[in-house]
Amino acid sequence: MALSGLQIFKLLAKTNCKECGFPTCMAFAMQLAAGKAELDQCPYVTDEAKAALGEAAAPPVRKVTVGAGDMAVTVGEETVLYRHEKRFEHMPGLGVLITDEMDDATVDGLLDQLKQIEFNYVGVNLRPRVAAIKAADAGKLAALVAKADEKAGAAIIIMNDDAAALKSAAEPIKDKKPLLYAATEANFDAVAAVAKELNVPFAIKADTLEALAELGQKALDGDFKEVVLDPASSSLGDVLLDQTLIRRAAVKKTFRALGFPTIGFPSNMTDDKMLEAVYASVFVAKYAGFVILSDLDPARVLPLLYLSQNIYTDPQRPMQMDQGVYPINDPGPDSPILVTTNFSLTYFTVSSEVEASKVPAWLCIMDVEGQSVLTAWAAGKFVADAIAPFLKKSGIEEKAPHKKIIIPGYVAQISGELDEELGEGWEVQVGVREAADIPKFLRQWSAN
């Protein structure tokens, strides 16, 4: 829970020395409460104040980073239960389980995939980043961890019950912040000691939320900040229950002992690969920080990555495309010219239909701050006196000198006005209302 300016003021020196840059301690406290100043601007701050304020300022779900560089995964810092309330902050780290029961070729194949799989969707780079390495034998564990680090540069989760085995595997890559998995009631002290010594995050695991919260409290008492929770849910219903109650406790009750990101292994609940992907989607939508799969078949990873992006996109900032002329199916001077808005969904729907039509075409995407055709028209942004200058500056007349412009059917009413605004030599044609009808329309279209 954030502290008020007055509560912060009580923790300050109250000397009004002005060294922080503010006229009074009270003014400084108000700025701190508003998040506009940093505590270390005050040279006289006490350790006690630091601890109290640091704790108060910490997000209800702590931030945890596993891995380093491009493959690093940061999760946590979440503040809401519903994405429309603000937004979800960090997409879950998606990864694969690698065990000592796999032969070398399988391990190599998975690491290759981990390194290679990468999709670009609405300008966002999506990829799995995590290798969860599990082996009973300490030597094999360390060898697999070293290999995953070397071959894939992955964010690594090291899985073993024995603190010594975790330590020997983690130590050589400790700067890359591997996640130790997992401390339980039986081995908490030993695993926590390794995490402290190597300065790496660790996971805690328990069958009930009560037991998990007890371990969480022990971690807080030991001054650990980077902890990951595994509620070891045994059914899909329990995944929803556990994840919901953990997030609720953290966000609504500021219950710090469960104020950490979570990890889930959907393959613990099924051997069916398709079902595993479906179960994984529940983890993705419902708050998980890490989701570990049993393999990396791209046909199953792709929808899960898209889902992560969808759920974690900022609802207050519609996804937008850059303004410009997009060539589809390799168009030429006689290809049709379509114009629409830069709302990403509009672009996707229209461009995928144009693509499907196999007809080469020019798609002119106009910046209307990411609104759909009708919304932008109603807001006066997708109207004749805005579209005409956009088209004239877009360079489309050099690319397709026929200058016949197809507008969306939903704004048929602007065609006359747009004709006038564009002037001599241009022609406005009214296209279809629904994107689904585009292929038929384009196949019948001719420049003459």
Place this chain on the structure above:
Amino acid sequence: MSFEPPVESCKGSIREVTIGADTKVGGETTFPFHLWEGEMPNAPMIAMEVYDEAQPDWPDTVRKVYEDVMGDPVAWAKKCQDEYSADAICLQLRSIDPNGSDASPESAAETVKKVYDAISVPLIVYGTGTPDKDAEVLKKVVEAMPDANIPIGPVEESNHRLIGAAAMGYKKPVVGFTSMDVNLAKQLNVLLTQLGVPEDKIIIDPTTGALGYGLEYCYSIMERDRLAALMQNDGKMQMPILNNMAPETWKAKESKVSEEEEPTYGNVETRGILWEAITATTLLLAGTDILVMRHPDAVKLVRTAIEGLQAQTKEKVAS
């Protein structure tokens, strides 16, 4: 500080709507699958799609499943009911599209009757979203089938009077369709009830975006619908939700583009089926009551997910 499960109870609940002879949808007294703190008396239903004309442009993954019944909606519906255990059939009257075959209301009504007579699970009848034609056709459909309890849709603001009046006259449930907006959905429910449509005969179609194509909008709209219904006890939002999702997911490029064209995307069948199943599962978590689905394998996966979500260790929240 010891852990106390933060259980929440809701002020409001979702109405139960009866479709078919005695199948109920809705009735939740809590958020989707929050069975530890409320009731979900009717698990979400899977209505499988049937089209009244062949769909030659479908991606192979789904086309080959229905190739033997395309153009024969009766056989198609029976296949979904008997082979794939569909909970319901959603008959998509694609033939009436003025830009397509432009079939007459009479012929559409005849098809509806034939399909209805051939199956024992509930039937839902959907037009093409062309308001004038849909009104004309759906009116004819309810007149031709006075005794059948078939929900009809999509009912939009522009045709709600025509369809609403016909539905009321023959006591049919209606599916109100609005364009991804909580306020518009509520507004249409207000209009329908002002017209005289009983509140327990209304189902909400909030518009469905597929995975990668607006799913997140739909997800948040549905979450907000349910928050209004359950937490604010808003009577005009306490209707079950239907997601006409199959046409959207199978339109997505990622569900149909071949592995030859997009080598990094992996097997096209796996991808297409999961595109539908994961879209559906996400909608389950947002509060859907009726999923309109297409591929039998996706249906099977989602059915297992529905069962899985109901399996909960309630002792976890016992205090």
